[in-house]
Amino acid sequence: xxxxxxxxxxxxxxxTNKKSLKCEQHMGHRAMYWYKQKAKKPPELMFVYSYExxxxxxxxxxxxxxECPNSSLLNLHLHALQPEDSALYLCxxxxxxxDYSPLHFGNGTRLTVT
Amino acid sequence: DQQVKxxxxxxxxxxxxxxxxxxxxxxxxxxxFLWYKKYPAEGPxxxxxxxxxxxxxxxxxxxxxxxxxxxxxxxxxxxxxPGDSAVYFCAALLSGTxxxxxxxxxxxxxxx
Numbered sequence: 001x002x003x004x005x006x007x008x009x010x011x012x013x014x015x016t017n018k019k020s021l022k023c024e025q026h027m028g029h030r031a032m033y034w035y036k037q038k039a040k041k042p043p044e045l046m047f048v049y050s051y052e053x054x055x056x057x058x059x060x061x062x063x064x065x066x067e068c069p070n071s072s073l074l075n076l077h078l079h080a081l082q083p084e085d086s087a088l089y090l091c092x093x094x095x096x097x098x099d100y101s102p103l104h105f106g107n108g109t110r111l112t113v114t
Numbered sequence: 115d116q117q118v119k120x121x122x123x124x125x126x127x128x129x130x131x132x133x134x135x136x137x138x139x140x141x142x143x144x145x146x147f148l149w150y151k152k153y154p155a156e157g158p159x160x161x162x163x164x165x166x167x168x169x170x171x172x173x174x175x176x177x178x179x180x181x182x183x184x185x186x187x188x189x190x191x192x193x194x195x196p197g198d199s200a201v202y203f204c205a206a207l208l209s210g211t212x213x214x215x216x217x218x219x220x221x222x223x224x225x226x
Contacts, residue, residue, distance in 0.1 A: 105157030
């Protein structure tokens with residue numbers, strides 16, 4: 001069982017829809033991440049939150065809007081997406097009070113934009 | 115510009131033999147290197163890591179070697195088992211940041 005839970009597992013949405021991806025962890029990690037992975041490509045970093053504050057935005061289009069309501073939850077709000085945004089969206093978390101901590105990933109949300 | 119590269123998209127190995135997965139990087143500002151395993155329909159799972167000041171780290175059947183002068187790391191799996199069949203990603207942590215950069219992955223198939 002993964003300790004990072006992502007919902008939904010699959011999502012199909014039209015280009016005019018608004019939807020949200022959710023991520024939850026209860027490991028006490030204070031850094032949370034969104035990655036995007038397309039087929040046969042590596043995971044690409046989108047956003048990082050540290051202590052519930054946005055610390056990295058990798059020039060992601062504004063149709064993706066992250067939110068970190070508390071230390072356990074991370075959301076990704078989606079609006080007016082394009083078909084090329086179809087991908088696997090991975091949430092991850094890590095500790096922050098040490099030099100290094102590996103990322104713990106959820107199983108992802110498979111998003112299809114029609 | 116791919117800073118972390120895995121030049122072999124796939125690898126097949128007989129059960130019981132050694133699997134060697136390779137990774138090259140271009141940025142000297144990476145502090146830590148990690149290996150992840152990914153099964154279909156699951157997220158990547160952390161396997162093993164190595165600090166940039168070390169040259170070897172071992173954990174059970176998994177050993178990671180780092181050659182800083184060549185900007186190259188490798189993951190050795192001995193003995194290989196059918197359950198090891200998965201996609202393996204190397205990743206690197208940029209110094210002083212939370213940026214983990216992933217390689218393109220190598221699909222390992224262990225034949226029974």
